[in-house]
Amino acid sequence: xxxxxxxxxxxxxxxxxxxxxxxxxxxxxxxxxxxxxxxxxxxxxxxxxxxxxxxxxxxxxxxxxxxxxxxxxxxxxxxxxxxxxxxxxxxxxxxxxxxxxxxxxxxxxxxxxxxxxxxxxxxxxxxxxxxxxxxxxxxxxxxxxxxxxxxxxxxxxxxxxxxxxxxxxxxxxxxxxxxxxxxxxxxxxxxxxxxxxxxxxxxxxxxxxxxxxxxxxxxxxxx
Amino acid sequence: xxxxxxxxxxxxxxxxxxxxxxxxxxxxxxxxxxxxxxxxxxxxxxxxxxxxxxxxxxxxxxxxxxxxxxxxxxxxxxxxxxxxxxxxxxxxxxxxxxxxxxxxxxxxxxxxxxxxxxxxxxxxxxxxxxxxxxxxxxxxxxxxxxxxxxxxxxxxxxxxxxxxxxxxxxxxxxxxxxxxxxxxxx
Numbered sequence: 310x311x312x313x314x315x316x317x318x319x320x321x322x323x324x325x326x327x328x329x330x331x332x333x334x335x336x337x338x339x340x341x342x343x344x345x346x347x348x349x350x351x352x353x354x355x356x357x358x359x360x361x362x363x364x365x366x367x368x369x370x371x372x373x374x375x376x377x378x379x380x381x382x383x384x385x386x387x388x389x390x391x392x393x394x395x396x397x398x399x400x401x402x403x404x405x406x407x408x409x410x411x412x413x414x415x416x417x418x419x420x421x422x423x424x425x426x427x428x429x430x431x432x433x434x435x436x437x438x439x440x441x442x443x444x445x446x447x448x449x450x451x452x453x454x455x456x457x458x459x460x461x462x463x464x465x466x467x468x469x470x471x472x473x474x475x476x477x478x479x480x481x482x483x484x485x486x487x488x489x490x491x492x493x494x495x496x497x498x499x500x501x502x503x504x505x506x507x508x509x510x511x512x513x514x515x516x517x518x519x520x521x522x523x524x525x526x527x528x529x530x531x532x
Numbered sequence: 533x534x535x536x537x538x539x540x541x542x543x544x545x546x547x548x549x550x551x552x553x554x555x556x557x558x559x560x561x562x563x564x565x566x567x568x569x570x571x572x573x574x575x576x577x578x579x580x581x582x583x584x585x586x587x588x589x590x591x592x593x594x595x596x597x598x599x600x601x602x603x604x605x606x607x608x609x610x611x612x613x614x615x616x617x618x619x620x621x622x623x624x625x626x627x628x629x630x631x632x633x634x635x636x637x638x639x640x641x642x643x644x645x646x647x648x649x650x651x652x653x654x655x656x657x658x659x660x661x662x663x664x665x666x667x668x669x670x671x672x673x674x675x676x677x678x679x680x681x682x683x684x685x686x687x688x689x690x691x692x693x694x695x696x697x698x699x700x701x702x703x704x705x706x707x708x709x710x711x712x713x714x715x716x717x718x
Contacts, residue, residue: 370578374621381622388622394581395574 339531351528353417358516360410361445367403368505375455377501379494382457407449414442426529434522441515444508451504454497465500466492582621595695595702596631598643602699604635609644609657609664609675612703630654631692631703632664634675643703644678645690652710655689664689686713 319325338344340351374393376385389396418438421427427435454465469492473483488495550558598612609632618627632644632655646654648666655664655673663681664673671683678689693704709716 366575370575373579376622384622392582392621394577396578398574399578 337528337530340528350416350420353413353420357410357413357417360406360413361512361516363402364406364410365509367399367406368509370399371403372505377455377498379457379497382455382497386456407452410445411449414445418442424529424532431522431526431529434519434526437515437519437522441512441519444512444515448504448508448512451500451508454500455504457497462492465496469496593704593706595704598631598633598701598703600699601635601639601641601696601701604633604641604701606635606637607675608662609634611646611657629705631705632657632689633694633701633703636676639696641694641696641701642677643692643694643701644673645692645706645708647690647707647710648673648685649680649687649689649708649710649712650683650685686711687715690715 315324340348342349342352371389374385374389374396376382386400389400421435421438450465450468453468454461469483469486472486473479475482484490486496487493488499596614596616604610612631612633613628614631615626615628617624630646632646634642634644636642644655644664648655648668648671650666650669650671653666653668653671655666655671657663658665658672661672662675664675664678665671666673666683666685669684671685672681673679673685673689674681678691680688690706690708692706695702707718709718
């Protein structure tokens with residue numbers, strides 16, 4: 310049954326070469342942790358991706374109940390925590406995963422840096438990685454406001470005032486971030502839109518480039 | 533070494549028996565299914581858990597005062613509206629409720645849930661024909677007993693528990709499943 314369905318697909322769309330390309334893709338010996346545990350540092354990028362998938366999945370689930378409005382945000386999260394089955398688990402994974410992703414990404418970056426793997430011809434992949442780190446930090450900044458508790462409010466208050474210290478255009482940046490001079494309903498909904506729509510799209514594109522480039526160039530050789 | 537292990541010839545297993553390769557494939561499938569359910573069960577539960585609870589109306593099954601019987605004209609439905617605090621998930625808000633009350637004369641009173649039994653549209657009073665009509669698909673109900681006179685509704689309008697004490701009419705508001713021939717409380 311499953312075989313016949315696979316053959317149906319394969320005859321029409323030739324999926325076997327695509328699958329073989331993934332399944333037969335060789336991990337170089339120097340990057341294979343089963344040969345030398347120290348090669349585990351090569352896994353940090355993949356681990357970051359796995360954490361990102363976890364965050365994406367739990368984020369979609371949180372959006373099922375979360376309401377990005379000042380009078381509702383906190384209550385809707387309390388409902389996730391007290392009224393929904395596995396709510397604390399889903400939110401907990403999203404909460405802790407957010408910090409974990411920053412950690413694994415920075416470790417991945419340090420590995421690439423100390424191995425010199427960013428050098429020619431992989432410069433653009435390093436740049437893509439930097440942009441990814443910035444986008445993920447944007448996720449952290451926008452996501453931090455969404456619980457709409459004291460910590461969220463004052464952290465965003467401080468964060469947007471930091472932007473205001475930029476010479477000449479600082480005040481303008483702060484107003485754009487807040488959607489006005491004050492931090493309030495407009496700030497919350499635009500941070501939510503950035504967090505669940507804009508930044509995930511940017512991150513998805515950058516990840517695609519990141520992976521296509523590494524696949525085309527292969528990972529850097531042994532030290 | 534590795535090659536000889538990986539490429540056991542299919543002929544080394546008797547016909548009909550499960551070979552090592554097939555066993556490993558099945559085993560991988562089983563482990564995959566276990567992992568998928570460990571991940572999937574919380575996710576599905578998370579999504580559907582609010583659907584499993586009952587309606588959280590706080591004032592449920594309480595007698596609600598509709599008014600004094602002498603104020604209700606005989607044989608004609610009167611729309612009574614009131615609001616009550618209703619909790620849905622994290623939201624606690626005033627929900628507006630409507631009851632159609634019919635004074636049958638001789639002290640008898642009938643109260644109807646305003647939902648058409650077809651697909652739940654709120655009925656209105658057609659004053660010319662003195663019927664309760666649904667605005668959606670042409671359901672028409674008789675005022676005296678809620679019987680279907682025309683249209684697709686599968687059963688009569690749902691009556692609500694009603695009592696008259698010292699001339700005061702009280703009703704217990706309930707909602708029922710629509711589209712069924714039997715009256716099933718939600």
